[in-house]
Amino acid sequence: MTIRTVVWGENIHEQTNAVVRGIYPDGMHSTIAAALNAGDGIEATTATLQEPEHGLSVERLAGTDVLVWWGHKDHGAVADEVVERVARRVFEGMGLIVLHSGHFSKPFKRLMGTPCALKWREAGERERIWTVNPGHPIAAGLPESFVLENEEMYGEFFSVPEPLETVFISWFAGGEVFRSGLTWRRGAGNIFYFRPGHETYPTYQDANVQTVIRNAVKWAYNPMPAHIGVHDAPNVPVEQALEPITERGPKLHQSGEEGYK
């Protein structure tokens, strides 16, 4: 049984910026997908902003167990309909891994319900990533800390909801800290945010970074059937109550009527 994973890439700077193209000639999404395919149990394909429906049709998402998301330059170009489609699949149990500048992507903001803002500085400074939850599956096989010699700084306050668990915290040479690995569950879907990955540095070629993303895909995978009932607000008729009760008092709704939404 393999985890059907789609790596979504915005795929803009790879085409417009020589530095980025030099590091990721086939696109960042391809590098990430290749890293996922290198291990057991994951079958990763890619999708990009430029494809019809951004490569995320209803059918494609229905067959996706985990979606990995990287975007930066043009979050606004993602169609609202696709954003809502992604959110619905997360509620049904699709895992979602949001990378780096994806903190401002529409699907992440939609699912967090908060600004998802942060401080930043693009100076190629040293980032040291610490595991603060060594028993968490996303930390498997990692050293207690590892270094990315050149990264963009992200600093607190990162305005996301208090996570289920904090897995990684970053130290930056310029003096900041950042909660770099955070988990949430929304509906039946597991969500993980992972900080590193500025496009002008070869971050996704780093072995530790690849391990984290691979672990995250496995952690986020929910093998249960899609929980499609999550969208419904069903009326339970009084005659089907689990304990026998008698209807009492005034009512707004006729029998069998739908609720207000």
Next chain:
Amino acid sequence: MTIRTVVWGENIHEQTNAVVRGIYPDGMHSTIAAALNAGDGIEATTATLQEPEHGLSVERLAGTDVLVWWGHKDHGAVADEVVERVARRVFEGMGLIVLHSGHFSKPFKRLMGTPCALKWREAGERERIWTVNPGHPIAAGLPESFVLENEEMYGEFFSVPEPLETVFISWFAGGEVFRSGLTWRRGAGNIFYFRPGHETYPTYQDANVQTVIRNAVKWAYNPMPAHIGVHDAPNVPVEQALEPITERGPKLHQSGEEGYK
């Protein structure tokens, strides 16, 4: 120092349904506001759907410490601009208390990022509300459980994010349970959802229910100045880094340029 509280009421069934008008001749919002004003430390006014900007202008919200929300019949009539305005004030530190059918209100769904769906049955059955967190300030002065003899049933699964804390759980005569009192923080704002309050029953005249809402307003109140920085994603120039660092490597952004949103 008083907590400036606005009780927002949809104010539809009070005008169109004789039963509801009989129980709440001045509107549910007026009954709730009166209960809040009966205690110390809270100064409650009301706002309704029918007022310009639903009574929630920028100025009004800027002077609101805690907003209480009840809506049911026509959630869709609330303007998206007002929803976003409410969300922004929550991020800045305004408290939000969402009551009963407000689970499907636009502001609540916006802030939770989830479907907020549930099961329901309108049969006037007995609800017993249990405190499962007796040290929480919202439970102050309450018995370990109390009864609402006639209420609409809400049943799990309630598709909201795992709360910070669970304060109340309801037992229903027909066999269901429901997490009836849940807390979250979003940005600098505290949010509390409280289940009871179907409009065909005199729930908001119940002394225990009034105690809960009064406690919740006090708990949600954040006396700090509005955290207006929560909306920003500021660039930190390298020459202003807290620790001296030297800029290295390629860059996407010119000095002083804004980030992509």
Next chain:
Amino acid sequence: MTIRTVVWGENIHEQTNAVVRGIYPDGMHSTIAAALNAGDGIEATTATLQEPEHGLSVERLAGTDVLVWWGHKDHGAVADEVVERVARRVFEGMGLIVLHSGHFSKPFKRLMGTPCALKWREAGERERIWTVNPGHPIAAGLPESFVLENEEMYGEFFSVPEPLETVFISWFAGGEVFRSGLTWRRGAGNIFYFRPGHETYPTYQDANVQTVIRNAVKWAYNPMPAHIGVHDAPNVPVEQALEPITERGPKLHQSGEEGYK
């Protein structure tokens, strides 16, 4: 790869009480272990209070991935040394499933750090268990609710720490509710408490209950190597600091000295 599971049973009422012996002639632990062995991926053995070191020697625990605990009549008879041994293995990554009256067991109280008290009534009343977290792996394959026709009632307030996630909530015919399925992580170890299982009823022969325990063992299993470093508070010598720093100011400790514990 199988999950090496030990089902620990107090094994007293099975010998002293005819009703319990009639339901569980080979002991409750044997019934539970058989249910675990009936599925794939788990290899369950048993241990009891009466064995030397209660069947939980250092060697046995070192080879245990998940420990399931049922006790009731004589919690005090469990040796403190064994309790501490169990706690250490949990911190290192061993999973722990605590059943029913095990809420007052020494290992559970040791790991929770709270009274773990609750209300109770032994009247053979109906319990209905609701899933409030349908995407959680422990809820896999279960209906949205299921009934145990005869069970002991446990009621709130259940004085345990706020859990990582609430998975099940029980409804009782006599009017109470109870958080029946709760998860925590302690060190590298996953802990799950599951409420049902009074010894005078055939609860552990129920298919849904067996599914929950089987799911819980799989969820609690941490495949990483034992995190033995969790017990240490190592000094990091200044000359081994990750960033070069110079020692400054007065010191309490000589170089290489251990910290105070």
Next chain:
Amino acid sequence: MTIRTVVWGENIHEQTNAVVRGIYPDGMHSTIAAALNAGDGIEATTATLQEPEHGLSVERLAGTDVLVWWGHKDHGAVADEVVERVARRVFEGMGLIVLHSGHFSKPFKRLMGTPCALKWREAGERERIWTVNPGHPIAAGLPESFVLENEEMYGEFFSVPEPLETVFISWFAGGEVFRSGLTWRRGAGNIFYFRPGHETYPTYQDANVQTVIRNAVKWAYNPMPAHIGVHDAPNVPVEQALEPITERGPKLHQSGEEGYK
């Protein structure tokens, strides 16, 4: 109404180490208590290891709203009976603020149920403390980060339970990070751990540190009556069930008998 606060100091290095005595001639506890008394709403007194019952008699604790704890050199000298007494009062609603090396104190380990271990280095290096939860009352009035020029380093993994909320994270010049401000609730009691405060540096004379501790005392204060019921596991007789039920099936306990503990 003032918050009756006791600042507990181990009071050893102040007497045996000239550096510490030079900084805190009246003891660290006196400096902390003075800082608490300088603001409104708190009335702080002190207690030390050397006093009878360590200054924490049953009567004294019964009249204590919040206890602040600093210990380091001789955690083992604290009597187990006093530790249990402190834990019981926390369950009943007394707040507890644990400072710095108090991470290894008996009351903290008792209440957390985990090793509470960490890495450390005594090199007088720079610590920068970041607020990662600016809406939390404990962060009121603080800048987004502040510096302690000379502090002992504490590094992750800090083996405590996942907190309710993370309020502060520290950056260290030598390359480590640490979750420096964490909250938990245990029973009806609020607990806050705050990292800074090595005795060879004047940390408790720092205005920001004093603000944090003052905020923490106010946050931890639970004005409700002591929740003495938290220690009980009462039997609910069947004839007093909230919903009428009939006793069924076999029983272990005679009517009115206590449960097993």
